[in-house]
Amino acid sequence: VTLARPELEVRPDLGLQLDDTWRALGAAGARWTGAERVRIIAEARAARLDTVPTRELDDATTRAARAVAAHPASIRQRWVGELAADGLGPDHYVELVAVVSRAVAIDTFLEGLGLPVEPLPEPVAGDPSGEVDHRARRAAAWVPMVGGASITQALSLVPTANAELERLHGTLYLTFEEMSEVEPGKDLSRPQMELVAARTSAHNECFY
């Protein structure tokens, strides 16, 4: 991820994590190939720019990528069920959510700093691992999770997706352990961080 602007004093761990995330987005996951994941990111970007679908994906995947990227507050349980009926089952859907949400995070970070978004990740050859956690069960949330509905386990049906989300969360904001610290020693005070977090969530109309 290009952060090479002399006045930007980017923490080394932040720059490295962004690079790792961007590369990983172009590699195969549990259910999608690297090339498919890159096409999902392209669709997500098209949706955020309110441009027409790329026509590079099947209909259900296109609908999912566009909704998660551009109007997540409109998503309903029935709609997730319709995606499954159209062939986008829970493990594919959960991995798509992980891909789109991380790509949007990095795009937004760069946009905030007035930097251009990255070119799409280079697709890495390789087959999906097929690794899903069969202990995951559907409970209070709409997709299966391990250990019940919890934001820290939201993507736990696909363990690598959940782990990658947690790492990026820890770098962009706080690790799950740091969340109980009132002075975590980042570059904003905790109240300042929470003001930014809350206002962002209000923009996104996210009740959680």
Added chain:
Amino acid sequence: VLAHIGLLRWSAQETETPVDLRAVVDPTVDPLIPAGRELLSFVDATLTSPRTDKARSLRSAVGERALIMAAAVIGNFQMMNRVADATGMPVGTGSRRKNAALIEELGLARFDHLADGSA
């Protein structure tokens, strides 16, 4: 939004920082915390006008490293909000009960989409 308004209230109390929680949803309200207005303007501009230069006033208020952290936090919650809404992450009944007055005062129920179609 509910979780982070709660964390904003908690962290402000713990650090003895004045805060007006209404500022989260009402742009006319001063949040009172240091550089709060500049931070909110930065969030608003980042999410509504991504191609404009919005960093200048925040940079002069808090410095370069804090500006970068603010952009990182916005990015993080662009991610986490999508994860929460796309997976139907529920707000527990205990949290709803505990924050009932806050939900009412700030009008947060209008964001409570997850109840729709959850039958």
